[in-house]
Amino acid sequence: MRIYVSKDYEEMSKKAANIVAAQIYLRPNSVIGLATGSTPLLMYQELVRLHKEEGLDFSEVVTFNLDEYIGLPERDVNSYHYYMHNQFFNHINIRRDNIHIPNGMASNIDKECVDYERLIMVQGGIDLQVLGIGKNGHIGFNEPDVKFETATHRVKLDEETINANARFFQCIEQVPQYAISMGIKTIMHAKKVLLLANGSAKAEAVFKSVYGGITPETPASILQLHQDVTMVLDEGGAQMLGRSLANYNIDNALNRLQAQA
Ligand code: PGA
Numbered sequence: 001m002r003i004y005v006s007k008d009y010e011e012m013s014k015k016a017a018n019i020v021a022a023q024i025y026l027r028p029n030s031v032i033g034l035a036t037g038s039t040p041l042l043m044y045q046e047l048v049r050l051h052k053e054e055g056l057d058f059s060e061v062v063t064f065n066l067d068e069y070i071g072l073p074e075r076d077v078n079s080y081h082y083y084m085h086n087q088f089f090n091h092i093n094i095r096r097d098n099i100h101i102p103n104g105m106a107s108n109i110d111k112e113c114v115d116y117e118r119l120i121m122v123q124g125g126i127d128l129q130v131l132g133i134g135k136n137g138h139i140g141f142n143e144p145d146v147k148f149e150t151a152t153h154r155v156k157l158d159e160e161t162i163n164a165n166a167r168f169f170q171c172i173e174q175v176p177q178y179a180i181s182m183g184i185k186t187i188m189h190a191k192k193v194l195l196l197a198n199g200s201a202k203a204e205a206v207f208k209s210v211y212g213g214i215t216p217e218t219p220a221s222i223l224q225l226h227q228d229v230t231m232v233l234d235e236g237g238a239q240m241l242g243r244s245l246a247n248y249n250i251d252n253a254l255n256r257l258q259a260q261a
Contacts, residue, residue, distance in 0.1 A: 001210065001229045005238040009198045012234045013042035016130070016196050019230060021050050023128045023192070029060040031120075033129030033182070034088075035140075036065065036080045039196050040130060041087060048091040058094040062123050064116075065101040066131070066140040066187075069176040070154065072104055078168050079104070102152065102180035113152040113180060120152075120186065129190035133197050136160045137205040137218035141181035145216045150185035154178060184222055192228045195220070197237035206233060207240035 006012040020043070023030050034040075050056040065080055074081035081101050089099055100119060106112035120126060131139050136158060142149055143158040157165075157177055166172040187193065197206050209220035210231070216222075223229045233241075 001224070001226075001231065003210070003231045003233065003238070003241070005241075006232060006234050008234050009042060012196060012198055012232050012237075013040075014046050016040070016043040016194060016232045017046035017050060019194055019232070020047060020128065020130065021056050024056060024058070024061055027127060028057060029062065030127045031062045031064065031123045031125065033126040033131075033187075033190055034063050034065050034084065035130045035132045035196075036067070036083050037132045039132035039198060043130075043196065044088040048088065051092045056092075058092045060098075061094055062098045063094065063100060064120055064123075064126060064182075066129075067155075067179050067181040068102040068104040070104040070109060070178040070180060071176050074105070078174075104176075104180055109154050109180065113154065116180070116182075117152045117186060120182075126186075126190035128192045128194060129187055131187070131193060131195040131220075133195060133202055133205050133209065133220050134161060135164065135201055135205055137208055137220045139184075139187060139195075139220045139223075141179045142184055142187075142219040144219060148184040148216045148219070148222060149181075151183045152180065152186055153183050155181045184216075184219065188222060188226055193223060193226055193230070195223065195229065195231045196233075197231070198234040200236040200239055202237045203240045206231070206237050210241060 004015055006015055065084060068080045072079040076082060084101060102116050103112050133139060136144050141155045157179055162175045166175050169175050208218045209223060212218055212221050214221045214224055
């Protein structure tokens with residue numbers, strides 16, 4: 001696991017955008033997994049700038065979003081469809097048919113989940129998956145649980161997640177209770193993972209994900225078993241890791257297990 005500690009949100013976002021851009025320069029037809037929420041907003045702005053000012057070309061890029069609320073139409077300002085088009089897709093040269101976001105309005109949600117998972121496989125899997133992290137350690141909408149959910153699935157959102165997301169809605173009753181989310185296996189099959197976290201509210205979740213036991217109670221802790229994870233944090237997000245960790249390579253748990261074998 002590589003961890004970069006940036007001085008602030010802006011620097012974190014530029015670093016993250018550069019990592020995504022590097023992936024696209026190296027493989028123009030990359031399959032990129034995308035996240036929503038407050039965390040990646042400035043990363044998207046920087047990617048739009050790289051497209052407009054430096055010619056970063058998205059014409060062959062394929063994207064898969066991590067999740068979507070169930071029951072919000074695409075035009076609803078709180079849907080992740082709306083967010084992605086508004087913040088990112090409308091400002092770059094991505095082909096509309098290369099954009100994939102789970103359909104939270106599907107009449108058969110179970111089928112939608114199976115189809116989404118199959119589409120990812122048909123595209124050869126995800127090359128680089130961008131993740132935020134919840135205060136409760138969730139990735140995508142994989143909430144703390146007694147087991148790891150594997151493939152794309154329907155989720156009942158945690159009370160904490162509903163409270164956290166209520167800031168975008170007029171009242172908490174409007175926050176959907178259910179969502180479709182890629183599963184832990186979907187995320188773990190991505191060839192590379194890029195996790196972003198800023199602000200001290202995320203510090204404990206980051207700490208547990210890096211140093212805690214690998215447990216579905218902290219879903220992001222499973223990333224310790226992934227071969228290629230880069231975390232880009234700001235100082236707030238990294239504050240429980242300790243200063244000595246800045247820009248440091250941490251052996252992941254897989255390497256440690258292999259070393260013991
Ligand atoms: P945030 O959400 O970026 O809005 O903090 C991240 C997440 O819940 O995964």
